[in-house]
Amino acid sequence: MDEVDRISKALTLVEKYESYLFRRAWGVTLIIFAIVIPLTALLNLLAPSIAPYIGMSAESFILLSSIITWIIGISLIFYSFASASKISSRQHQFSFRKEMPHIIAIMLIWIISFTLLNFAPEPVEVVANLWAAGIACILTYIVLKSVPTHANYPEIALVGFILLIASLIVLFITDMAIAELITIVVFALSFLVGGLYSILTASKVLTKIE
Numbered sequence: 488m489d490e491v492d493r494i495s496k497a498l499t500l501v502e503k504y505e506s507y508l509f510r511r512a513w514g515v516t517l518i519i520f521a522i523v524i525p526l527t528a529l530l531n532l533l534a535p536s537i538a539p540y541i542g543m544s545a546e547s548f549i550l551l552s553s554i555i556t557w558i559i560g561i562s563l564i565f566y567s568f569a570s571a572s573k574i575s576s577r578q579h580q581f582s583f584r585k586e587m588p589h590i591i592a593i594m595l596i597w598i599i600s601f602t603l604l605n606f607a608p609e610p611v612e613v614v615a616n617l618w619a620a621g622i623a624c625i626l627t628y629i630v631l632k633s634v635p636t637h638a639n640y641p642e643i644a645l646v647g648f649i650l651l652i653a654s655l656i657v658l659f660i661t662d663m664a665i666a667e668l669i670t671i672v673v674f675a676l677s678f679l680v681g682g683l684y685s686i687l688t689a690s691k692v693l694t695k696i697e
Contacts, residue, residue, distance in 0.1 A: 507689045508571035513640055514568040514685030520680035523560035524620075525671045527553050532667060589634050596626045613666045614657045617673060621650030642688070646681035653677065 499666040511580030530537075538548035600619040607615035631640055653673040660666040 493513050505571075509568075510640070510689035512567040512571040513642065514682045514689060517642065517646065517685060518679045519560050519563055519682075519684030520549045520676050521682060523556055524673040524678065527556050528667075528671045528674070530556070530690040533609055549668050589630050591625050592630050596630070597623045611658065613663065614654050616670055617654035617657060619648045620674070621647045621654065623647070624650065635663040640685070645684060647681060649677040650674070 531549050534545040534548045534552070538545045541548070543551070599621040601616075604612075604615050604619055624643050627646065628640065628644035631643065650673065657669055659664050659671065660669065
C-alpha cells in the first residue's frame with residue numbers, strides 16, 4: 488500500500504510540474520507577443536524614416552523587418568513549448584493529434600480576425616487592431632477551455648478584455664499618430680500583464696509541490 492501511495496504521489500508531482508512548465512510557456516509566449524507585436528508596429532511606423540538609410544524602400548523594409556521579428560518570436564515560442572513538452576507523458580503527446588482541430592481553429596481565429604482589418608473603415612482603422620486581437624484572445628481562451636487535456640488559462644482572456652476595454656479609450660482619440668502610439672503601448676502592456684500573470688501563477692503551482 489505504501490508503494491502505491493508513493494507512486495501516486497510521484498505521478499501527482501509530475502502532473503503539477505507539467506502544469507508549471509506549460510503555464511510558464513504560455514507566460515513566455517504572451518511576453519514575446521508583448522515585444523514582437525509592438526516592435527513590428529513601431530518598425531512599420533518608422534519604416535519611411537529608416538529605410539532610405541539602408542538603401543531599401545519602405546515596403547521592403549516593413550516586409551523584411553516583420554519576417555525577421557516574427558521568425559525570432561515564433562522560434563522562441565516553439566522552443567519554450569518544446570522544452571515543456573520534453574517532460575510530458577506519452578498520454579499528452581498522443582493526444583496532440585486529437586487536439587489538432589483546436590490548434591487549427593485557433594490559427595483560423597487569428598488569421599480571420601486580422602484579415603477582417605482590411606475591411607475596417609478608415610476612422611476606426613487603428614482601434615480595429617485592438618478589437619481584432621481582443622476578440623481573438625477571448626475566442627482562443629474559449630477554444631482552449633473546451634479541450635479537456637488543457638489547463639484553464641484565464642490570462643489569455645484577461646489580455647483580450649484589456650485590449651477591448653482600452654479600445655474604448657483609443658476610439659475617441661482623433662489624432663491618428665497619438666492613437667497609433669497608444670495602441671502600440673496597449674498591446675505591449677496587455678500581453679505583458681497576461682504573461683506575468685501566467686508566470687506568477689505557474690510559480691504558485693510549483694510551490695505546491697512537496
